[in-house]
Every structure is written in structure tokens, then in C-alpha cells.
Amino acid sequence: MSQTHLQKKNISTSIKENLYKLWSFPGGIKVSGNKSQSNQQPISTAKTARQLIIPLTQHIGQAAEPIVKVGDKVLKGQILAHANGAISAPVHASGSGVITAIEELPVPHPSGLSALCVVIDTDGYDQWIECTPLISENNTLNTSNQSQQTINTLSNEQINKQIANAGIVGLGGALFPSAAKLHTAEKMHTDTLIINAAECEPYITCDDVLMRRRPEEVILGILLIKKIVGAKKCLIGIEDNKPEAYQALLSCISGYNFAHKTNSAEPQIEIIPVPARYPAGGEKQLIQVLTGKEVPSGGLPMDVGIICHNVTTAAAVYQAVYRGEPLISRIVTITGGAIKTPQNMEVPIGTPIRDVLNQAGLQQDKIEKVIMGGPMMGFALSSIDVPVTKATNCLLISEKGELSTPPPAMPCIRCALCADSCPMSLLPQQMYWYAKARDLEKVQDYNLFDCIECGGCSYACPSNIPLVQYYRYAKTEIQNEERERNKANIARDRHEFREERLQKAKLAKAEAARLRKEKLAKKKALDAEKAKQEADKADNSDDSNGDSKEKSKAADSADLIQEAIARAKAKKAQQQSQRKNTENLTEAQQKQIDEANTRRRKTSQTD
Numbered sequence: 297m298s299q300t301h302l303q304k305k306n307i308s309t310s311i312k313e314n315l316y317k318l319w320s321f322p323g324g325i326k327v328s329g330n331k332s333q334s335n336q337q338p339i340s341t342a343k344t345a346r347q348l349i350i351p352l353t354q355h356i357g358q359a360a361e362p363i364v365k366v367g368d369k370v371l372k373g374q375i376l377a378h379a380n381g382a383i384s385a386p387v388h389a390s391g392s393g394v395i396t397a398i399e400e401l402p403v404p405h406p407s408g409l410s411a412l413c414v415v416i417d418t419d420g421y422d423q424w425i426e427c428t429p430l431i432s433e434n435n436t437l438n439t440s441n442q443s444q445q446t447i448n449t450l451s452n453e454q455i456n457k458q459i460a461n462a463g464i465v466g467l468g469g470a471l472f473p474s475a476a477k478l479h480t481a482e483k484m485h486t487d488t489l490i491i492n493a494a495e496c497e498p499y500i501t502c503d504d505v506l507m508r509r510r511p512e513e514v515i516l517g518i519l520l521i522k523k524i525v526g527a528k529k530c531l532i533g534i535e536d537n538k539p540e541a542y543q544a545l546l547s548c549i550s551g552y553n554f555a556h557k558t559n560s561a562e563p564q565i566e567i568i569p570v571p572a573r574y575p576a577g578g579e580k581q582l583i584q585v586l587t588g589k590e591v592p593s594g595g596l597p598m599d600v601g602i603i604c605h606n607v608t609t610a611a612a613v614y615q616a617v618y619r620g621e622p623l624i625s626r627i628v629t630i631t632g633g634a635i636k637t638p639q640n641m642e643v644p645i646g647t648p649i650r651d652v653l654n655q656a657g658l659q660q661d662k663i664e665k666v667i668m669g670g671p672m673m674g675f676a677l678s679s680i681d682v683p684v685t686k687a688t689n690c691l692l693i694s695e696k697g698e699l700s701t702p703p704p705a706m707p708c709i710r711c712a713l714c715a716d717s718c719p720m721s722l723l724p725q726q727m728y729w730y731a732k733a734r735d736l737e738k739v740q741d742y743n744l745f746d747c748i749e750c751g752g753c754s755y756a757c758p759s760n761i762p763l764v765q766y767y768r769y770a771k772t773e774i775q776n777e778e779r780e781r782n783k784a785n786i787a788r789d790r791h792e793f794r795e796e797r798l799q800k801a802k803l804a805k806a807e808a809a810r811l812r813k814e815k816l817a818k819k820k821a822l823d824a825e826k827a828k829q830e831a832d833k834a835d836n837s838d839d840s841n842g843d844s845k846e847k848s849k850a851a852d853s854a855d856l857i858q859e860a861i862a863r864a865k866a867k868k869a870q871q872q873s874q875r876k877n878t879e880n881l882t883e884a885q886q887k888q889i890d891e892a893n894t895r896r897r898k899t900s901q902t903d
Contacts, residue, residue, distance in 0.1 A: 316568045319588040321581040323719040324573040325752050327498050327672070329537060334631040334638040335501035339509055341642050342655055344391045348416040348646035349683040350376060351403045355465040356472050357383030362414060368395045373425040373622055376414050379460070385473040386463040390624040390644035393418035404649075404668050404682045406675040406768075413683070416646070427620030430458055452482060452524045455617060462616035463623045468492055468606030469673075470579075471687055474613070477605075480598065481525040487601035489527035490586060491518055491610060493534040493541070494570060494577035497670035500690040502627040503607050505640040507534075507541035510611060511548040517610030518565060520617055525603055529566070532607075533582045536569040574672065575750040579604050581719050593746050608689075628652065628688055633695030634662040643684050649691060650680045658693065667692040671699055672751040706759040714753035714763060720746050724753040724763050731770035736777065739770050747771075 353359040360377030364370065370389045377387040397415040402408060431446045460475035491514075495503040507514055522530050534542055545567050570576055570585050580591045582604070589600045597604050608627065615621045624645055631638040636657025643652055649666075667674040669690055714724035723742055730739035744767060753763045 319585055321584045321719050322721045323717045325717050327574045330499045331501045334629050335504050337639040339640050344418050344422055345647045345651045348391050350414045350646035351411045352377050352387055353411045354686040355385045360387045364395055366395055371423050371425045383476055385465050388622040388624050390646050391418040392421055392423040402682050408678050429620035430617045433618045455520055455524055458616050464612045465686055467608040478524045481603040484598050486525045486527050486603045489522050489530040490604045491532040492582055492604055493532050493607045496574050496577035497672055499631050499692050500629050500670050502629045502640050502689050504538050504541050506627055508544050511544040513611040513614040514607050515548045517614035520613050531586050532567045533570050533586050535572040537572040575719055578748050593743055629690040630656040632693035633698045634659050634693040646683045648681055662695040664696045665694045702760040705761045708759055713756040717752040717756040728763050728766050731766040736774050
């Protein structure tokens with residue numbers, strides 16, 4: 297049996313297996329698709345603009361932090377700004393050239409806000425950096441089983457790091473950094489991976505054309521995501537008005553199953569057509585249709601063991617892992633009556649919208665509105681000189697009369713059609729009254745933040761009340777109040793911290809003064825004690841010196857006495873010796889002596 301025959305047999309078997317049990321979601325409306333205008337052409341490639349304006353805030357979370365400066369020369373794919381925190385994503389250059397400015401510039405936003413942007417004057421060469429893929433792109437689905445073997449040799453950490461470095465975010469509109477989302481899902485042991493291929497918004501066909509033209513990229517990207525989150529099964533939900541995209545994915549999966557001899561009784565990936573009912577492409581609505589599980593109010597799909605990604609996000613994961621390319625471009629649907637050739641175009645991020653529209657054949661005299669996104673959830677742009685961002689999935693340029701302009705709003709007639717159409721089972725009428733009255737506490741009691749702003753209630757309202765605008769206003773006011781409250785709390789905490797710090801400093805100062813005083817008192821006491829000891833020592837020394845003097849004086853007196861006695865004895869001895877010398881005198885000598893003694897007596901008497 298030939299390989300082609302086996303593939304056809306597998307396709308037939310897969311179609312039968314995809315008679316999958318479906319659930320439903322409340323509300324929803326039928327709207328005209330208007331998709332055939334743009335999905336008949338192949339994906340074209342936009343020319344690199346002379347100047348690229350690349351915002352640093354293209355994702356939920358903290359804005360990326362620039363690492364380049366004015367005057368730097370950059371290459372295509374080079375990182376311009378690092379992720380700034382866990383919920384952030386890097387931003388890359390979508391063309392080569394020189395950075396001429398880093399400043400606040402207008403960006404696509406309903407309020408016309410500005411954001412920090414890196415401006416690149418391109419050089420026309422589109423010179424790439426050296427890309428480092430994790431897997432060779434030559435490993436395709438249909439040739440061998442080398443692709444899956446190579447995927448299995450990669451660790452989840454390697455793949456997720458490559459996704460993070462590529463700056464990939466949710467390209468279905470949420471713009472949540474994909475690496476952070478996948479890392480959380482991996483830790484929570486997610487059971488089911490759902491790939492959102494519904495694309496329910498009118499006019500938008502970028503996902504449809506991607507699945508038709510590049511199904512291998514989508515499937516290989518899905519396999520990488522599935523490996524990271526460890527999901528046991530993967531469901532691709534696609535609206536039943538996309539038969540070509542369905543067939544392309546089905547053929548790709550069948551080829552994969554044949555190449556890898558996968559047991560068809562337990563398919564790794566299932567494609568499930570769902571009824572085309574707006575907003576079937578809403579994350580919570582698609583989960584409910586495919587699994588019957590309802591995401592709790594205020595909760596996330598991961599709370600019920602599910603993670604949801606868009607097909608375009610899966611293709612971006614493929615490009616990061618198999619080509620090593622960061623997210624620097626995306627497919628944009630360019631459609632509407634004022635466009636000569638409606639089509640899907642791969643556009644470098646940062647390209648001015650005016651350049652994109654001109655390449656698609658903009659008919660300036662026919663323009664009525666320029667809408668980024670679809671007619672239900674998109675918003676009008678005040679200028680077409682703002683850049684394409686990662687969030688730009690569609691540019692709808694309507695001509696006069698193409699999009700019905702609702703007449704002035706009339707009073708509510710309490711028909712409840714808004715409630716019947718709400719896919720979240722909310723009470724739009726009550727939310728409208730409280731939002732209009734600015735009773736922001738009460739409107740939250742009706743789960744305002746569960747509203748996905750699909751616009752179904754406004755579409756169904758016979759009084760033409762712009763309900764979604766009131767909800768958006770209320771959400772903005774609540775968020776502003778919350779920010780102000782947080783600022784006040786931060787200011788109060790800072791004030792209390794300052795007061796506490798000053799009080800601690802005061803107490804510490806008083807304690808230091810007390811310790812110094814005690815130390816000084818102790819020092820004085822020690823000095824006094826020391827002085828007393830020295831005085832006592834000195835007194836004892838004086839007493840000792842006095843006794844010594846007395847003893848010395850007594851000794852001197854004794855010596856004098858002894859010397860006097862000795863002299864007296866010597867004199868007496870001399871006298872005796874002299875007497876002995878006169879005993880043997882002659883008469884003449886005795887006579888002389890006597891005469892002398894007589895004279896001495898006479899002299900003494902005379903005196």
C-alpha cells in the first residue's frame with residue numbers, strides 16, 4: 297500500500313474520529329463574517345520601511361528596559377530592550393540600521409496614549425544577526441521521525457528559555473508573555489492544551505491564512521508547547537467556516553502520525569470544528585465548548601487544568617526553536633472597502649501603518665474609519681502614522697456605508713436582548729445603569745470584570761446603547777481609583793515608615809545620650825577612685841619616708857656620740873701618755889716645767 301493511500305486513509309479515519317462531543321456556551325450572536333475578501337490571497341511580505349518605530353510596551357506587564365542608545369548601529373533581530381521582571385518580554389529590532397531616537401511617541405491605543413519607543417532609520421540591507429536555532433529546520437513532519445526525536449532531546453528549560461529570549465507573547469490579543477505562562481502551566485501540571493484557531497471576529501483572517509499556508513509551523517509549534525506543559529491531550533478548536541484551514545492541519549497531523557507511527561486510537565492532537573457563533577473564539581467560551589468545563593469567575597483556565605494558546609503564537613514558537621528568530625514580525629489582515637487589494641501581509645513590527653496600507657493599495661478618498669482589530673472588539677485609530685505592534689492582527693479600513701453607524705442611543709426598553717446575547721451570563725442592563733450612575737462599587741457586584749468586551753450586547757441592543765463603552769469606562773474608572781488608592785496606601789505607608797524611623801532615631805539618640813552619660817559617670821567614679829588610691833599611696837609613702845629620716849637622724853646622732861666618746865678617749869689616752877713622758881725627767885727639765893706652770897698660774901690669776 298502506497299504512502300499516499302495510507303495518508304488518505306488516515307485523513308478519512310481522523311475525520312470520523314473528530315465527530316467530537318461538543319458543549320455550548322450561553323448567549324452569542326450570529327454575525328456576518330466578511331472573511332472572503334482577504335483570505336483568497338497568499339501571504340505577502342511588507343517592505344521594510346525607511347523608519348521603524350518600535351514601542352517598548354508590547355505586552356502585559358512591565359515595559360522592556362532599553363539597552364541601546366542613540367547612534368548605535370543595530371542588526372535585524374538584535375535585542376533592543378531586555379525583559380524587565382517576571383511578567384515582561386524583550387523587544388528586538390525588525391530591521392538593520394541606526395538608532396536615531398529613544399523617546400515617547402504615539403502608539404496604537406484607544407486613548408491615543410504615547411509610549412517609549414526606539415526609532416531606527418533603516419539602511420535597506422536587512423542584515424540579520426546570527427540566529428541560533430535549537431533544532432534544524434530541515435526536520436519536517438512528513439519526511440522522518442527525526443523531528444520528534446529531536447524535540448524529545450530538548451529540555452523544557454531549553455525550549456522555554458528560547459521562547460523567552462525571542463520575546464514571544466500571546467498573539468491572539470492577550471499579549472501575555474508566553475514563557476511566563478508556559479512556566480506556570482508546567483508547574484501546575486496542566487492536563488489539556490487548547491489551541492485557539494476559531495478566529496470568530498468578522499473580517500480577520502490572519503490565523504485562517506496561516507493555517508492554510510504554513511500548517512507545519514503551527515503543528516510543530518504546538519508539539520513544542522505540549523511538551524513544555526506536559527499536557528496529556530491537545531485540542532485545536534476551529535470554526536466550521538474554515539474548511540481549507542481544517543483540511544491543511546488535518547493532512548499535516550496525518551502525515552505526522554504516519555511518519556511517527558503514532559497510535560491513531562490515542563492521537564496527540566485533535567482538530568475539532570466548532571459552530572461559527574460569535575464569540576466562540578473567546579478563551580473561556582472555547583474551553584466550555586470543547587471540554588464542558590467552566591472557568592470560575594475571576595479565575596484562569598489553569599484553575600481547571602487547561603492552558604490556551606493561539607495558533608499564531610504556536611507558529612512563533614516554531615520560528616524561535618527551529619530558526620532561532622525572535623518575534624519581529626506578524627501576519628496582519630489588511631481589509632475593508634477602502635483597500636484596493638485586501639490581503640494578509642507579514643509586516644515587520646514597528647512599520648508605520650501608513651506604509652502598510654499604501655502597499656496594500658489604500659484608496660485615500662474612500663476612507664471612513666481606520667480600525668485596528670475587528671468591527672466588534674477593535675478600536676478606531678486617530679492617526680495612521682502609528683506603528684504596527686505585536687497586537688496588530690487586523691487593519692480594517694472601511695469605506696462610507698460599509699460599517700453601519702448606529703443612530704443616537706434611545707432609552708432602554710428592558711427587552712433583555714443584551715442579557716440573552718451575553719456569553720458570560722452577565723446582566724448588561726444592570727451593569728449599564730450603575731456604570732452610567734458611576735456607582736462603581738455596585739457595578740462590581742455584577743461581576744463587571746468578567747465582561748470580555750465582545751460587543752455582543754451592543755450589537756443586539758435595539759436602542760443602540762453603546763453598552764460596552766460604559767463598561768470600559770467603568771473598568772477604567774475603577775482601575776484609576778485602585779491606582780490612586782494604591783498610591784495613597786504607598787504614601788501612607790511611607791509616612792508611617794518615616795514616622796517610625798524618626799521615632800526609632802529619637803529613641804536611639806536618647807539611648808545613646810543615656811549611655812554616654814553613664815559612661816561619663818563611670819569614668820568620673822573611676823578617676824576619683826584612682827585619685828584616692830594614688831593619694832593613699834602617697835600618704836603611705838610619706839609616712840615611710842619620715843620613719844626612715846628619724847631612723848637616719850637617730851643613727852647620725854649615735855654616730856656623733858660615738859665619735860665624741862672616741863675623741864674623748866683619745867684625748868685622755870694622749871694625756872695619760874703625756875704624763876708618762878714626765879716621769880723620768882731630769883732636774884733641769886723638771887725645773888723648766890715648774891717655771892712654766894708658775895707662769896701660767898700667774899697669768900690666769902691676772903686674767
